[in-house]
Amino acid sequence: MTFEEINKTLTDEEAKKEVSRCLKCPRPLCKMKGCPAELRINEFMKAFFDGNEEEAYRIIRTGSNLPLICSRVCDHDSQCRGACVLNFKHMPIIPGNIERYLADKFAGQNEPFQPFDRDLSVAIIGSGPAGLSCALELAQNGIQSTIFEKEKYFGGILSYGIPEYRLPLSVLNRQIDVLKQAGIKFVNSWNEDISDFAKFDYVVYATGLTKYSYMGIEGENLEGVYDGGTFLKAINYHIRYNEPFNLNLGNKIVVVGAGNVAMDCARSARRLGKEVIVVYRRSEKEAPAAKEELEAAKNEGIEFYFLTNPTKIVGKDHVEKIIVEKMTLGEKDASGRQRPVPTGVYQEFEADNFILAIGQKPDLELAQKMNLPSEKGWISFDEINFVEDKVLAAGDIVYGAKTVVAAMVSGKKAAHAILDKIN
Numbered sequence: 001m002t003f004e005e006i007n008k009t010l011t012d013e014e015a016k017k018e019v020s021r022c023l024k025c026p027r028p029l030c031k032m033k034g035c036p037a038e039l040r041i042n043e044f045m046k047a048f049f050d051g052n053e054e055e056a057y058r059i060i061r062t063g064s065n066l067p068l069i070c071s072r073v074c075d076h077d078s079q080c081r082g083a084c085v086l087n088f089k090h091m092p093i094i095p096g097n098i099e100r101y102l103a104d105k106f107a108g109q110n111e112p113f114q115p116f117d118r119d120l121s122v123a124i125i126g127s128g129p130a131g132l133s134c135a136l137e138l139a140q141n142g143i144q145s146t147i148f149e150k151e152k153y154f155g156g157i158l159s160y161g162i163p164e165y166r167l168p169l170s171v172l173n174r175q176i177d178v179l180k181q182a183g184i185k186f187v188n189s190w191n192e193d194i195s196d197f198a199k200f201d202y203v204v205y206a207t208g209l210t211k212y213s214y215m216g217i218e219g220e221n222l223e224g225v226y227d228g229g230t231f232l233k234a235i236n237y238h239i240r241y242n243e244p245f246n247l248n249l250g251n252k253i254v255v256v257g258a259g260n261v262a263m264d265c266a267r268s269a270r271r272l273g274k275e276v277i278v279v280y281r282r283s284e285k286e287a288p289a290a291k292e293e294l295e296a297a298k299n300e301g302i303e304f305y306f307l308t309n310p311t312k313i314v315g316k317d318h319v320e321k322i323i324v325e326k327m328t329l330g331e332k333d334a335s336g337r338q339r340p341v342p343t344g345v346y347q348e349f350e351a352d353n354f355i356l357a358i359g360q361k362p363d364l365e366l367a368q369k370m371n372l373p374s375e376k377g378w379i380s381f382d383e384i385n386f387v388e389d390k391v392l393a394a395g396d397i398v399y400g401a402k403t404v405v406a407a408m409v410s411g412k413k414a415a416h417a418i419l420d421k422i423n
Helices: 012-020 041-049 053-063 067-073 085-089 095-106 129-139 169-181 228-241 260-271 291-299 365-369 404-422
Strands: 121-125 144-148 185-187 202-205 225-227 252-256 275-280 303-306 308-314 321-332 338-350 353-356 386-388 391-393
Touching: 012 041, 012 095, 041 053, 041 095, 053 067, 053 095, 067 095, 067 169, 067 404, 121 129, 129 144, 129 169, 129 404, 169 185, 202 404, 225 228, 228 260, 228 353, 252 260, 252 338, 260 275, 260 291, 260 353, 275 308, 291 303, 308 338, 391 404
Parallel strands: 121 144, 121 202, 144 185, 202 391, 225 353, 252 275, 252 353, 275 303
Antiparallel strands: 308 321, 321 338, 386 391
């Protein structure tokens, strides 16, 4: 098992065959109910079917600023494929596969950029999906922007958080090259000197959620305990950029959580040749990860223990075993899911490492330096995401940990909030 990309781009023949199955619905549920970016799926499918692939890509670009990326990492089952009317035949189309085919073919060609003819400049903090999307949307409306990234490499969560087998570095770099082609400026290894913003008319705060939650159980300070962000960053930087691998990993790894970050951690660990167990305090039905990710993890030999909650990490200096308590489901909580209830029944797992992938939150150190308002650990903003007169928020910092496509859409909205204000 390697970190080579798993899913492949359709061939010409496969793409044409898939498009020929599309009904080109006049009221496309795939767009109306399935696509967070509201891509005009029926229209680009029809353009492709009629033999105009470039027009099909142009239509995609009116909705998505990051088609190379979103077509690969979107949860198609809960979005476009999940809403396809052909599900009644159990043969849904995956529009994301056609989006990927067209993006791979045309990204960087005849992109809808405008000359920077407005006397306005925007600073964007963060080069994740929200920041990249905001910069592209501004460029398409004649506004110059500069992206400030504190990491050495560009891409934010796309670079350090999403594994290579889901999003190859070559694809990420190609998407970033599209931005550079537009004239967007980049600053990496930024030292968070806020005086850099003095010459800009607006600042977009799109840092994402870079702090990871811990459980507060005994033993979390032992060697061998890592949060999901630290774990994935170390692996991705090693695999993608040949950075030294600085984690102390044994053979047996326990991952807690059942979201997409947990799946990325577990599946990456398997690719390093480790034995992996995933524990989650709720049932499989309530696991927030994409179904496709859960099934892939199982097929790769990862063991799942649902209704299982860690209570203690045991070891002298390093992790040696994990004690868990079996749970049952009770009444529904504020999330609408049944609340996990302790049973008093315990179990032990031998382990060399314990990876926490149970939630993320903002790091507000920079926000505090900028004197931005906050409440309960989150930045405060108005109904159009303005934090203050010249500062906006975008991405996960606004909505919480959602999806890449949601962050992309948020970046577009931030750009249009600026456009609306100046117009």
